[in-house]
Amino acid sequence: MKLIVQIPCLNEEATLPEVLRAIPRTIPGVDVVEVLVIDDGSTDRTGAVARAHGADHVVRFTQRKGLAYGFMAGLDACVRLGADVIVNTDADNQYPADAIPALIAPILRGEADMVIGDRGVGEVAHFSWAKQRLQMLGSWVVRKVSGTRVPDTTSGFRAMSREAALRINIVSEFTYTLESIIQAGKKKLAVTSVPIHAQETRPSRLFASTSEYVKRSAATILRIYAMYEPFKVFMILGGVLFSAGFVLGLRYAWFWWMGEIRGHLQSAILSVLLLILGFVTIQWGVMADLIASNRKLIEDVLYRVRKLELRPGSDDESHG
Numbered sequence: 001m002k003l004i005v006q007i008p009c010l011n012e013e014a015t016l017p018e019v020l021r022a023i024p025r026t027i028p029g030v031d032v033v034e035v036l037v038i039d040d041g042s043t044d045r046t047g048a049v050a051r052a053h054g055a056d057h058v059v060r061f062t063q064r065k066g067l068a069y070g071f072m073a074g075l076d077a078c079v080r081l082g083a084d085v086i087v088n089t090d091a092d093n094q095y096p097a098d099a100i101p102a103l104i105a106p107i108l109r110g111e112a113d114m115v116i117g118d119r120g121v122g123e124v125a126h127f128s129w130a131k132q133r134l135q136m137l138g139s140w141v142v143r144k145v146s147g148t149r150v151p152d153t154t155s156g157f158r159a160m161s162r163e164a165a166l167r168i169n170i171v172s173e174f175t176y177t178l179e180s181i182i183q184a185g186k187k188k189l190a191v192t193s194v195p196i197h198a199q200e201t202r203p204s205r206l207f208a209s210t211s212e213y214v215k216r217s218a219a220t221i222l223r224i225y226a227m228y229e230p231f232k233v234f235m236i237l238g239g240v241l242f243s244a245g246f247v248l249g250l251r252y253a254w255f256w257w258m259g260e261i262r263g264h265l266q267s268a269i270l271s272v273l274l275l276i277l278g279f280v281t282i283q284w285g286v287m288a289d290l291i292a293s294n295r296k297l298i299e300d301v302l303y304r305v306r307k308l309e310l311r312p313g314s315d316d317e318s319h320g
């Protein structure tokens with residue numbers, strides 16, 4: 001049983017040594033613990049500091065590619081390095097490294113594919129009232145969309161089985177946190193949470209303001225939901241447009257029946273417009289649904305290719 005702890009980093013030379021020191025190197029039920037640092041084109045000495053303080057592997061990009069991309073590249077590297085379990089933690093010392101054994105326990109027991117460290121957002125003292133409410137609202141939406149019961153969906157402290165790492169394909173560029181949970185839920189991976197105690201850290205580097213954070217998170221949730229339930233989304237949208245057109249049309253028919261159609265031409269035109277728009281939107285739903293079934297097939301192929309790559313002999317370690 002091999003555990004690799006991956007740490008996405010953007011200019012983290014200041015806090016990385018402490019984070020690396022804290023990671024437990026012996027864990028009951030685990031034979032090997034390794035650490036992989038993803039250095040996302042940092043302009044400080046993150047890569048060198050990582051190696052000097054005991055990181056076993058460093059994946060470095062020549063230029064910043066963003067957290068979601070770094071997360072995926074990390075998973076890919078971990079799987080290729082033979083990880084059975086992967087833990088993701090942040091480089092700012094927010095998450096308690098001594099909780100890693102508890103975090104991976106449900107995976108070791110064969111009960112979960114993904115385990116999220118739950119910070120108990122409603123009680124985290126160093127989050128502002130507004131941030132707490134927003135996080136709770138966001139998590140509620142993600143729970144609804146994903147069909148999971150994760151209380152703290154934006155937590156970056158999480159463990160994944162190799163199966164989950166092979167299955168998940170993050171496509172958004174902003175953050176992997178929400179999307180990975182929605183995908184895991186939709187792909188019927190077993191997702192659970194364990195409570196953890198989070199530390200207060202420096203301000204986030206992912207977003208400059210709360211409004212930016214909310215906007216980008218909402219956009220991510222909408223996009224991912226539409227990706228997985230395109231038919232529902234377009235049906236609702238098209239249904240609303242079509243119904244509005246239909247009601248307006250009925251109204252016009254009523255006036256016509258009463259012989260009072262003069263002066264109602266505008267509403268008749270609007271009605272026809274809405275009916276056409278609604279119909280076209282529903283058609284889009286059918287198209288999107290067909291495309292979505294293709295994506296499912298492609299994802300399955302990708303999963304099988306990744307598994308094939310893991311076979312001894314088909315390795316390309318010289319490139320890794």
Ligand SMILES: Nc1nc2c(ncn2[C@@H]2O[C@H](COP(=O)(O)OP(=O)(O)O)[C@@H](O)[C@H]2O)c(=O)[nH]1
Nearest residue numbers: 008009010040066067070090091092204205206
């Ligand atoms: N690869 C990569 N990692 C990043 C980027 N921005 C932040 N990180 C890392 O992601 C983790 C979380 O970032 P942080 O600024 O603490 O955001 P928070 O999760 O909102 O607290 C840290 O380990 C950062 O070094 C980025 O653009 N690329």
Ligand SMILES: [Mg+2]
Nearest residue numbers: 090092094201
């Ligand atoms: Mg942080």
